[in-house]
Amino acid sequence: MGLIEASRLKSPWILHYDTGSCNGCDIEILACLTPLYDIERFGMVNMGNPKHADVLVCTGALNKRSARVLKNLYEQIPDPKLVMVVGTCAISGGVFHNCYNVAGGADKVIPVDVYVPGCAARPEAIIDGVVKALGRLAELQEVARGKKSA
Numbered sequence: 001m002g003l004i005e006a007s008r009l010k011s012p013w014i015l016h017y018d019t020g021s022c023n024g025c026d027i028e029i030l031a032c033l034t035p036l037y038d039i040e041r042f043g044m045v046n047m048g049n050p051k052h053a054d055v056l057v058c059t060g061a062l063n064k065r066s067a068r069v070l071k072n073l074y075e076q077i078p079d080p081k082l083v084m085v086v087g088t089c090a091i092s093g094g095v096f097h098n099c100y101n102v103a104g105g106a107d108k109v110i111p112v113d114v115y116v117p118g119c120a121a122r123p124e125a126i127i128d129g130v131v132k133a134l135g136r137l138a139e140l141q142e143v144a145r146g147k148k149s150a
């Protein structure tokens with residue numbers, strides 16, 4: 001494993017995008033940054049720029065207006081990249097799934113690697129998702145190096 005690949009595994013930068021949540025899951029993501037849960041021990045840093053991110057973290061039901069933005073953000077993140085959806089809304093639309101302006105979950109427009117269930121998703125579940133995402137990122141790096149098939 002090269003230095004850049006190892007660095008990306010030790011400090012995956014995330015881009016958080018809310019496609020239409022009630023903010024409950026967003027608050028739980030913020031809780032993960034507090035000293036109690038300390039998600040930064042995995043090197044995770046919340047970025048504002050998709051071009052610097054490795055992991056797209058998505059919360060909230062996918063409303064029809066944010067679908068295009070979500071796809072656009074996803075396409076700007078360099079490969080290898082991951083998508084982690086947090087909360088029942090981001091998985092399926094959750095309690096909002098029948099609303100006139102909701103298309104469903106994030107996987108209606110972009111491929112999703114890790115699903116973190118819950119309403120709201122608990123910080124422990126989010127951290128578990130992060131660990132799974134890091135494992136998946138390592139697999140993608142191997143695929144990119146041609147050692148494994150996807």
Ligand code: SF4
Pocket residue numbers: 020021022023024025026059060061086087088089090094095118119120121
């Ligand atoms: S899963 Fe629950 S807490 Fe999270 S955005 Fe949806 S309604 Fe809010």
